[in-house]
Amino acid sequence: GAGVSQSPRYKVAKRGQDVALRCDPISGHVSLFWYQQALGQGPEFLTYFQNEAQLDKSGLPSDRFFAERPEGSVSTLKIQRTQQEDSAVYLCASSIRQDNEQFFGPGTRLTVL
Amino acid sequence: DQQVKQNSPSLSVQEGRISILNCDYTNSMFDYFLWYKKYPAEGPTFLISISSIKDKNEDGRFTVFLNKSAKHLSLHIVPSQPGDSAVYFCAAAGAGSNYKLTFGKGTLLTVNP
Numbered sequence: 078g079a080g081v082s083q084s085p086r087y088k089v090a091k092r093g094q095d096v097a098l099r100c101d102p103i104s105g106h107v108s109l110f111w112y113q114q115a116l117g118q119g120p121e122f123l124t125y126f127q128n129e130a131q132l133d134k135s136g137l138p139s140d141r142f143f144a145e146r147p148e149g150s151v152s153t154l155k156i157q158r159t160q161q162e163d164s165a166v167y168l169c170a171s172s173i174r175q176d177n178e179q180f181f182g183p184g185t186r187l188t189v190l
Numbered sequence: 191d192q193q194v195k196q197n198s199p200s201l202s203v204q205e206g207r208i209s210i211l212n213c214d215y216t217n218s219m220f221d222y223f224l225w226y227k228k229y230p231a232e233g234p235t236f237l238i239s240i241s242s243i244k245d246k247n248e249d250g251r252f253t254v255f256l257n258k259s260a261k262h263l264s265l266h267i268v269p270s271q272p273g274d275s276a277v278y279f280c281a282a283a284g285a286g287s288n289y290k291l292t293f294g295k296g297t298l299l300t301v302n303p
Contacts, residue, residue, distance in 0.1 A: 081233070108289060110289065112291075117295065118295055119194070119279050119281075119293030119294050119295050119296055120234065120279070120291070120293050121293070122290045122291060122292070125289055125290065133287070133289075133290065136290075168233055168234070170233070172289075175288065175289040176288045176289065178236045178239075179236070179289075179291065180236070181226075181233030181234045181235070182233050183231065183232050183233050184233055
């Protein structure tokens with residue numbers, strides 16, 4: 078069956094540009110998560126949705142980061158005025174419920190020049 | 191401050207032998223622990239988990255051991271196979287926010303034929 082998909086897989090942005098990263102979770106999965114993985118590090122939690130409600134955004138590093146899931150399915154992570162330190166792989170995961178196994182997508186590798 | 195530590199960046203093992211990957215944590219509120227496996231250009235894949243009420247969980251060739259007093263867990267793979275070569279991430283979650291996974295930096299396991 079289809080897993081979590083993310084697009085684009087690779088994104089190069091000039092410093093100061095806005096970017097939008099898309100996540101298509103597994104159908105029927107209520108919970109959706111975004112993580113940021115810097116080079117040589119493990120994934121770090123950014124934010125969590127239950128259906129369309131963003132229940133935890135404690136991991137978002139600054140107010141330049143914004144995530145939404147308006148219809149409780151597809152989610153978009155937006156980064157405004159990108160900086161070089163935003164360069165990382167952005168991983169999306171979904172699960173049936175919040176305390177179930179999280180299934181990860183392949184990630185979007187963002188490079189900010 | 192890293193709450194989940196994987197102190198060995200890499201491990202090399204001969205096919206058929208045992209692989210032991212280690213993980214230490216500092217946050218005593220963590221009560222659920224997971225291991226994820228990651229191949230290049232793919233997202234992490236769930237491998238095995240353990241709740242703090244147990245000290246061992248086994249699934250086929252994979253066994254996770256938890257030592258709560260030492261705040262230490264380990265993943266044993268027996269027998270190791272070349273297809274097990276990947277980066278292994280240890281992750282932890284705490285009561286009240288059991289969706290928010292905190293990851294270690296990962297250990298690159300290489301199983302040599």
